[in-house]
Amino acid sequence: MxxxxxxxxxxxxxxxxxxxxxxxxxxxxxxxxxxxxxxxxxxxxxxxxxxxxxxxxxxxxxxxxxxxxxxxxxxxxxxxxxxxxxxxxxxxxxxxxxxxxxxxxxxxxxxxxxxxxxxxxxxxxxxxxxxxxxxxxxxxxxxxxxxxxxxxxxxxxxxxxxxxxxxxxxxxxxxxxxxxxxxxxxxxxxxERQYPEKFIPKTVKAILENKKVIIHGSESELSSRCxxxxxxxxxxxxxxxxxxxxxxxxxxxxxERNVLDLANRISQIIKGRPLLKDEIEYIEFHTARPGHDKRYAxxxxxxxxxxxxxxxSFEESFDKMIKWMVIDQNKRWINL
Ligand SMILES: NC(=O)c1ccc[n+]([C@@H]2O[C@H](COP(=O)([O-])OP(=O)(O)OC[C@H]3O[C@@H](n4cnc5c(N)ncnc54)[C@H](O)[C@@H]3O)[C@@H](O)[C@H]2O)c1
The missing domain is CATH 3.40.50.720 (NAD(P)-binding Rossmann-like Domain)
Incomplete structure (x- = not known):
């Protein structure tokens, strides 16, 4: 060198x-x-x-x-x-x-x-x-x-x-x-290319496959992250x-965004609408895991x-990433 x-x-x-x-x-x-x-x-x-x-x-x-x-x-x-x-x-x-x-x-x-x-x-x-x-x-x-x-x-x-x-x-x-x-x-x-065990790629995959989106907490006790x-x-x-x-x-x-807002934003980009609130099959609230922290800031x-x-900016980089993730040749990164 x-x-x-x-x-x-x-x-x-x-x-x-x-x-x-x-x-x-x-x-x-x-x-x-x-x-x-x-x-x-x-x-x-x-x-x-x-x-x-x-x-x-x-x-x-x-x-x-x-x-x-x-x-x-x-x-x-x-x-x-x-x-x-x-x-x-x-x-x-x-x-x-x-x-x-x-x-x-x-x-x-x-x-x-x-x-x-x-x-x-x-x-x-x-x-x-x-x-x-x-x-x-x-x-x-x-x-x-x-x-x-x-x-x-x-x-x-x-x-x-x-x-x-x-x-x-x-x-x-x-x-x-x-x-x-x-x-x-x-x-x-x-x-891009985050391992699919993490929240964002997991949610993208669930939405693409019409499967339940797992959200930790409940609708009144949503987790929030930055x-x-x-x-x-x-x-x-x-x-x-x-x-x-x-x-x-x-x-x-x-x-800062709560996880449901983020899941809705992903759905909006992929499906042109937020997750359907009344159709509970699209969201599954899981009771918080052990030691789960509701908010980090x-x-x-x-x-x-x-x-x-x-x-x-958050908005631009986030939306661009989701669009990148659902291009056919990039889907391999969420299907590992
Ligand atoms: N992803 C996040 O949101 C986030 C936020 C804050 C801090 N961090 C920190 O950033 C770092 C990277 O996170 P990430 O999301 O890219 O994780 P990741 O799991 O995608 O990557 C971790 C990498 O470390 C390597 N590795 C693990 N143990 C090793 C060892 N003993 N010797 C050599 N290599 C080893 C793995 O092979 C892998 O390539 C971690 O230290 C994590 O704690 C991550």
């Missing part, structure tokens, strides 16, 4: 990982090393499906490694010195963490510790380390409350607890060893390499004061 900057992205074959690869290839001249263990959620075909792949693939190197194990000498040599590390590799599905918490501890907490050990021993010139975390570490937000970065951590399911553990691990390495860690806490990300397109996330991470400060936490805020002032704002 040449003298250009290099970013190591863990979890690059996952949903957000491949979008941030696209962002880096489009917006910078950096080289990219993707490190991933290719779990059920990792899929290298995502990388080859992005627009700049064919013309820019010479800038990308892929390394298979499972972060549950320490990074070996051989893998260390393959990685070499890098300028930035963006750590996204994780088990990411809450429902799975309710079935078995242990893989979340090993992949997310131990995995982060193994990566930090690698940095401590082999990356003396690292400029920034992004610990990519989630709004869920703060726990449920009562109506009207938007958590700032100094809010208490009250994770309420094993997934978010493992992310909080990983955040603490990263912060401790920043403090003890001077590793330039930045923690980002991001709300719900949407975008949503942001993965391209905005990529943009923010690139921005932070210049403007972000080590040992700081930055929330990445999206637009973040305050995004800190990122704004740093000079960043999301370029893509």
């Amino acid at each position: 040449d003298n250009k900057k290099t970013v190591l992205i863990t979890g690059m074959a996952g949903f957000i990982g491949h979008h941030i690869l696209e962002g880096v290839l489009k917006q910078t001249d950096w080289n990219v090393i993707g490190l991933d263990s290719l779990t059920y959620a990792g899929n290298l075909n995502k990388l080859t499906d992005i627009g700049p792949w064919e013309s820019q693939k010479h800038r990308v190197k892929f390394i298979w490694h499972d972060l549950k194990s320490p990074i070996s000498e051989t893998t260390n040599k393959m990685i070499g010195p890098v300028d930035y590390i963006w750590h996204l590799a994780a088990e990411s599905h809450i429902d799975k963490s309710l079935e078995d918490a242990i893989p979340f501890v090993t992949n997310n907490v131990l995995g982060t510790a193994n990566l930090l050990e690698h940095v401590k021993c082999h990356q003396p010139n690292l400029k920034k380390f992004i610990q990519f975390s989630t709004d869920e570490v703060y726990g449920a937000a009562p109506d009207g409350i938007f958590y700032t970065e100094d809010a208490h951590l009250r994770p309420s399911n094993p997934y978010s607890a493992s992310k909080a553990g990983a955040d603490m691990m990263a912060y401790s390495f920043a403090h003890a060893f001077g590793i330039p860690v930045i923690i980002t806490r991001c709300m719900n990300v949407f975008g 949503w942001i397109h993965a391209r905005n996330v990529a943009d923010f991470l690139i921005f932070l390499m210049d403007k972000g400060h080590s040992k700081e936490i930055y929330n990445i805020k999206g637009e 973040l305050d995004g002032t800190k990122a704004k004061e740093l000079g960043w704002e999301a370029k893509l």
Whole structure:
């Protein structure tokens, strides 16, 4: 590789990982090393499906490694010195963490510790380390409350607890060893090629197949989340390499919508009408799962004061994504 900057992205074959690869290839001249263990959620075909792949693939190197194990000498040599590390590799599905918490501890907490050990021993010139975390570490937000970065951590399911553990691990390495860690806490990300276990692709699939749309909660107790397109996330991470400060936490805020509004918006785009309210067969309200948080909400002032704002609006990027998902050749991503 040449003298250009290099970013190591863990979890690059996952949903957000491949979008941030696209962002880096489009917006910078950096080289990219993707490190991933290719779990059920990792899929290298995502990388080859992005627009700049064919013309820019010479800038990308892929390394298979499972972060549950320490990074070996051989893998260390393959990685070499890098300028930035963006750590996204994780088990990411809450429902799975309710079935078995242990893989979340090993992949997310131990995995982060193994990566930090690698940095401590082999990356003396690292400029920034992004610990990519989630709004869920703060726990449920009562109506009207938007958590700032100094809010208490009250994770309420094993997934978010493992992310909080990983955040603490990263912060401790920043403090003890001077590793330039930045923690980002991001709300719900949407975008093309998301694994179909997640709410948006699952809902698109149900509507296309005239099946029931599962909504957690009841009509009077709807869950609400904030949503942001993965391209905005990529943009923010690139921005932070210049403007972000080590040992700081930055929330990445999206637009708040309840899940029924979102399902109706998807139906409007696909079928030209919202889900039919009286025809209850189209919606199935599930009692909240264990540890279900009714609402997550973040305050995004800190990122704004740093000079960043999301370029893509929720409405435009959301509608465009749904239209993209239902094109025949793209339906394979919801039928995995
Ligand atoms: N999707 C969201 O809405 C959201 C919101 C906030 C934060 N996050 C965080 O963003 C990150 C990426 O989320 P995603 O939705 O893209 O998840 P994803 O499940 O689509 O991708 C995760 C990737 O990590 C890889 N991976 C898992 N364990 C690994 C290990 N031990 N070693 C190496 N690679 C491993 C998988 O193979 C996969 O490619 C996660 O850290 C998640 O906690 C996601």
